Every structure is written in structure tokens, then in C-alpha cells.
Amino acid sequence: xxxxxxxxxxxxxxxxxxxxxxxxxxxxxxxxxxxxxxxxxxxxxxxxxxxxxxxxxxxxxxxxxxxxxxxxxxxxxxxxxxxxxxxxxxxxxxxxxxxxxxxxxxxxxxxxxxxxxxxxxxxxxxxxxxxxxxxxxxxxxxxxxxxxxxxxxxxxxxxxxxxxxxxxxxxxxxxxxxxxxxxxxxxxxxxxxxxxxxxxxxxxxxxxxxxxxxxxxxxxxxxxxxxxxxxxxxxxxxxxxxxxxxxxxxxxxxxxxxxxxxxxxxxxxxxxxxxxxxxxxxxxxxxxxxxxxxxxxxxxxxxxxxxxxxxxxxxxxxxxxxxxxxxxxxxxxxxxxxxxxxxxxxxxxxxxxxxxxxxxxxxxxxxxxxxxxxxxxxxxxxxxxxxxxxxxxxxxxxxxxxxx
Amino acid sequence: xxxxxxxxxxxxxxxxxxxxxxxxxxxxxxxxxxxxxxxxxxxxxxxxxxxxxxxxxxxxxxxxxxxxxxxxxxxxxxxxxxxxxxxxxxxxxxxxxxxxxxxxxxxxxxxxxxxxxxxxxxxxxxxxxxxxxxxxxxxxxxxxxxxxxxxxxxxxxxxxxxxxxxxxxxxxxxxx
Numbered sequence: 001x002x003x004x005x006x007x008x009x010x011x012x013x014x015x016x017x018x019x020x021x022x023x024x025x026x027x028x029x030x031x032x033x034x035x036x037x038x039x040x041x042x043x044x045x046x047x048x049x050x051x052x053x054x055x056x057x058x059x060x061x062x063x064x065x066x067x068x069x070x071x072x073x074x075x076x077x078x079x080x081x082x083x084x085x086x087x088x089x090x091x092x093x094x095x096x097x098x099x100x101x102x103x104x105x106x107x108x109x110x111x112x113x114x115x116x117x118x119x120x121x122x123x124x125x126x127x128x129x130x131x132x133x134x135x136x137x138x139x140x141x142x143x144x145x146x147x148x149x150x151x152x153x154x155x156x157x158x159x160x161x162x163x164x165x166x167x168x169x170x171x172x173x174x175x176x177x178x179x180x181x182x183x184x185x186x187x188x189x190x191x192x193x194x195x196x197x198x199x200x201x202x203x204x205x206x207x208x209x210x211x212x213x214x215x216x217x218x219x220x221x222x223x224x225x226x227x228x229x230x231x232x233x234x235x236x237x238x239x240x241x242x243x244x245x246x247x248x249x250x251x252x253x254x255x256x257x258x259x260x261x262x263x264x265x266x267x268x269x270x271x272x273x274x275x276x277x278x279x280x281x282x283x284x285x286x287x288x289x290x291x292x293x294x295x296x297x298x299x300x301x302x303x304x305x306x307x308x309x310x311x312x313x314x315x316x317x318x319x320x321x322x323x324x325x326x327x328x329x330x331x332x333x334x335x336x337x338x339x340x341x342x343x344x345x346x347x348x349x350x351x352x353x354x355x356x357x358x359x360x361x362x363x364x365x366x367x368x369x370x371x372x373x374x375x376x377x378x379x380x381x382x383x384x385x386x387x388x389x390x391x392x393x394x395x396x397x398x399x400x401x402x403x404x
Numbered sequence: 405x406x407x408x409x410x411x412x413x414x415x416x417x418x419x420x421x422x423x424x425x426x427x428x429x430x431x432x433x434x435x436x437x438x439x440x441x442x443x444x445x446x447x448x449x450x451x452x453x454x455x456x457x458x459x460x461x462x463x464x465x466x467x468x469x470x471x472x473x474x475x476x477x478x479x480x481x482x483x484x485x486x487x488x489x490x491x492x493x494x495x496x497x498x499x500x501x502x503x504x505x506x507x508x509x510x511x512x513x514x515x516x517x518x519x520x521x522x523x524x525x526x527x528x529x530x531x532x533x534x535x536x537x538x539x540x541x542x543x544x545x546x547x548x549x550x551x552x553x554x555x556x557x558x559x560x561x562x563x564x565x566x567x568x569x570x571x572x573x574x575x576x577x578x579x580x
Contacts, residue, residue, distance in 0.1 A: 004568050004575075005540065011521045012541040016435035019444060024434060213556055310573040318574055 077112040078170050079360070079369055079377075079386075079404035080153045082123070082144050107144070107155055109170050112377065112404060115387030118170040124159050143187060144403040146362065147194035148242070148298070153403060154178070154190045154197055154220070161188065161197065163220055179223035180216075189238035189247065192298070195220060196267065198247045200236045215249060215274055217267050228265065230274030239361075242298040248281065250294075262296060284332025294327070295358045295368070302366055303327040304338070306356050319344045322356040322372055338381050341372045360403040369402050422458060425471045430455075432542070433479050439537045440483035442526060454478040476542070476552045480534055524574045532567030535560055 083106055105124040108117050143156040153164040161178040178197060187200040199216045215236065218225035236249035241264075251263040265278040283296070283303060294305040305327055310320040324339040341356060356372035368378045376385040430451065437447035454475060525533055531553070538549045550557040 004572050007521055008525070008536060008568075008571070009540045011525075012439055012537060015439060015522060016541060019431065019435050019438055019447075021431050024431060024448070308573065310575075312575065320574070 077150055077404070078109050078118070078166060079112050079402055080144060080146070080155070080164065080166075081108050081110065082106070082142055082155055082157075082401040083108065105142075105157060107153075107164060107173070109164075109166050109173055110387070111170065112386075117387075119166075119172050121164060121173045121175055123155060123162070123175070124157055142401060144360075144401055145188045145190040145197075146360065146403045147190045148192035148362075149194060150362070150404060152190065152194035154188055156188050156199075161199065163194070178218065178220050180218050187236050187238045187249075189240055190220075191240050191267075192242055192244045196225070196244075198238045198240065198267075200238055200249070213274070215247070215265065217247065226267075226269070226271040228269075228271060228274040228277055237295060239296050239298060241300060242364075248296050248300070249278075251275075251278075251280070281329070283329045284327060295361055296329075297361050297364070297366065299364045300329070301364070303329050304358050304361065304366060304368060306358060306372075308356070313344065317344055324356060324358065324368075324370060324372060324378065326366060336381065338366060339370070339372060339378055339383050343373055359401075362404050369404055375402070421471060422455075425458075425475060426455060429472055429475065433475060436476065436537065436542060437479050437483055439541055440480065440533070450479060450482040454482055473548070473552050476538075477554065480553065484530060520575065521571070524571050527574065528567055528570055531555075531559075532563045532570065535563040536567045536571075539564055 105122075107121045107123055109119045109121075110117055143154075145154045146152070147154075151166045151168070153166070155162050155164055161180060163176050163178060164173050165176070166173045180199070187198075189198045191197070197218055197220050199218065201214055201216070213236070214227055214229055215238070216225055216227045230251075236251075239248045240246070241248065245267055247265045247267055248262050249265060251261055262281040262283040263275075263278040264281050265274070269277040281300075283294075294303050296303055303326070305325055307323045307325060308320055310318055313319050320343050322341045322343065323337055325334045326336040326338055327333065328335050343356075356370065359369040359371060361368045366378060366380050370376060370378050370383075372383075374385050375387075376383055378384075433451045433454070434444075434447050437450040438444055441447055441450065457478065458471070458475060525536065528536070534553060535549055538544045538552060544552065546557045546560045549560045553560070
């Protein structure tokens, strides 16, 4: 008998049973909405809950703003973050009518040495003309990836996939849409030369039908390319090999979890079965105490894995030891402990996950953007905190939103 | 009692289906939302909103007979939005102070349950949490969970395994 499973089942049932049928609030809709529909809701006898009518308009604004130039001669290497926030419109130029609210999504190009913001590109604005924030759809399906030139980035959101090209000084960026229709992006990866993009999403024939995972490799100029279908066990952690000819992805053997392995897909292979057209790489199985899926560096020489072990402490505190380690792809043995962090936290209501994760890798060797729990860069065993103001501390709810 | 007043035959059938769904599963859906957002008022709002949307879309569903799965998916999506909204609101607390009332008097973080295990569950990554709640509260099998979350059955299995392992790690006890 699995103790955790039994406890979980009992506790969930106990919480759920606190809501009894006779205590439920009945439903009703506003008079405004009733008039607007042919089929009307009849409020049950006791129904009295109003829903405010919310008019939602969507507009897109894509523009770049440029702060003062960085010091002449400064070495510039960039990373890009994606953020979203609610703002009260009408309180600053360029926002919607006074009294409305907006959901704003933007990308920020930052200096990789200091974290300083160099330019900001607005990605998506959704206006909510009246009422509360509850009517605004939230950012979903976000992703970000970088090409090897460190100046070409791909950003994805519910509006599509875009290329962000940054000028050599990082002071401005130009956004262009990749002409491809996408939904449910779980991972994107930009080829080293920035001409092709690998996208993992879901192919769903219809509601209530099991979906298949789809990996597509598309030209960023035309949106055309090839598609392979298969059943993955989770996010594929797509990564291009540094020669730009193949894409690595995580393949989960669901029947033998956690025996998740990397596979290699030839970008020019014929479309069809993902499994049939890819080959297994000699990477080791994922260790059981892996907190997040492993990341392979572009040169394929390193595998970066986050391991976690936790223990209880008095006062409902938990102490979780995180280790970011480098593993040998050949043997699966840990070859170096790159970074360690012990996070003591008290389980609190609705607390976001403040664990450690590897957000993006670049170049040869270990050069990674990580959050553990502080955001920063990891060069080998050297960790340098970077300004985290624009990166949500609760990245878990927003996805991995930084790349270089 | 019917929830909707039908006009045409097709509307009548749609109304009957939606009414039955409400009658049979309103409670279950509120409980599901409660387990995801931890606050009863928010949970009821979520389900209210889902039924409102279902009402508008019901006649356009490809398979109305599978309305429950669609409703479950909608509830989970809406709960996801609540989490994201509350996270954004926390981050921008000063700016949104005037709007805090919009999130409800308690805010979404007012948990109905403060047991150690329930709180550990809430600390899991979202997908793992959803899979565990659908498995151990709603008693859905892998195929049903996959259809509800629109993921592959293998992803259901891996998220369940990983979620249980993480829970055991957080609670400092063996998984078995």
C-alpha cells in the first residue's frame, strides 16, 4: 500500500467534503448578458449571484523603446526575459482608456554581465474595458529561445511566435512574426544560425481526444517545414546541436519512468514518426531525485541536472537541498557539483514554487541562466546574481522566461 | 427545474444537456476548483464562470456528450488563471493595491485546508498538482486525465510518478 497515495486520497476527500450541496451558491447571470443571448438562463429559485459584464478588446502593439546607450567600449552580451503584468490603463501614455485595465507582456534585452535593461519590446497588450482583472485571459504558452549569435531570439506567446533581432549594442530590437500557426507550445528552440525554429506542441484532433506530441522544424522566414508526431511524457527540452543539423529532445519511456532519455532528430529527416526518425543518445537515465528535467549544452558534452532532497524541520518548515550538477553523458555519473542551495521554507497557502531550475544554456561548457532561488548566471561553478526585478520569482507559474 | 429556457429544438437539447451537467456535477466541479485554488469563494466564482462560458458554447461543442470532460478542462484552465493572476497581483502589490478587492475579500490564497500534505500539494508544479488531484480526488484513469488536460497518457503517468516522489521528498518520508 502506498502511504502517500492513501494520505493524498483521504486529505483531498476531506477538503472537498467541506463543500456540501446545500451550501453552494446558486448561479445566475446579469440582466445585460441575459438580454444578449437567445437562450436565457433561468435563475433557480434562490439564485442571486451577479456576474459583471466585461467587454474585452484585444489589441496588439509592438514597439521598442530605447534608454540611453551603454558606456562606449563595454563588452555586450545579452539575455532576454519575458514578463507580463496587469497595469491600470490611462495612468501613463500609450495605455488604454482611463478606468480600464490592461494585461501587458513584454521582452527585455539585458546586459548579461550586469543585468541592466537595455531595451524593452512590447509583445502583447490586452485591454479590459471595464470591471475587474478577472476578465482578462492570462498569458499562456510562452517560450523564449536564442540563436548562437546572442542577438537573435525567438519569443512565443498565445499570439504566435516572433523573432526578436537585437542591434549590436543591444539598444533596440526589431520584432517580426514567424508565419506559423501554433498552439500549446511546450518548448521552442532556435537553430544556431537563427533561420529555423523547432517547436514542440500538441496535435489534438478534437476535444476529449488524446493528443499527440508534435515537433515541428520550420523556417522562420516562411513558416514551412516538417512535422513529426509521437507520445512524449512531458516537455521535450528541445535543443539544437551546435552544427545546426539536429535537434535533441527528451523522450520519456512512460513504461519505465524515470528512464527518460535524450533522442536526436535529424532536422532534414522525412516527416512522420518522431520515434522512427530519431535515434537514442548515450545519455543516462534521469536520476530519481531530479527536480527538473536535464538540460544538454549545445555541444552535447555536458548534461546539467538539478537534484533535490528534502527533509522536515520543526514548525512545519521544510529544508530542501538543491544541487545543480554536471553529469557525464557517457556514464551518467556526476562529474561536478556546480552550485548548491539549501532553501528553508514554510509551507504556506498558495505558495509558488521557489525551487531551482536551469532556464537556458549557451556556448560551450557550462554557461547557464538559472534560478536557484535567486536569478543569475552560472559559468562553471561561478554563480553571479543578476538583476531579477524583471524576472518573476515565481517562474514556475509563468514558465521559463529567460534565454541567452 | 431547467437552467435554461430553450427556444428551438436544438436549443432545447442543448439546454437539457447543460442543465443535466449542472445538476449532476456542479458540486464536483466546485470541489475540484477548491482543491486547485484553495479558496471556496474563488472556486465558486471559477465554476460560475465556466458554466457561463459553457452556456455560450454548448451548442458548438463537437461532442456535447463529453461535456463533463470539457467542463473539467475549463475549470482547471480557469484555476490556472487564478494562480497566475494572484502571482502577478502579489508582484505588483503596490500598483494594484486599489484593485485588491477584485481578487475577493480573502484573496485566492485563503486556503480551505492547511494540512501539511495539502500545502505540499500546492507547492508542486502545476501540471503535477492537476494530475494528482484528478487521479486521487476525481478518480479518473490515465486516459480520462489525458483527455481532460489534453496531454499524452504517458505524460499523465510521468507527472503522477514525479508528483508523488516530490511530495514524499517534501514531506521527508518514503514514497512507499
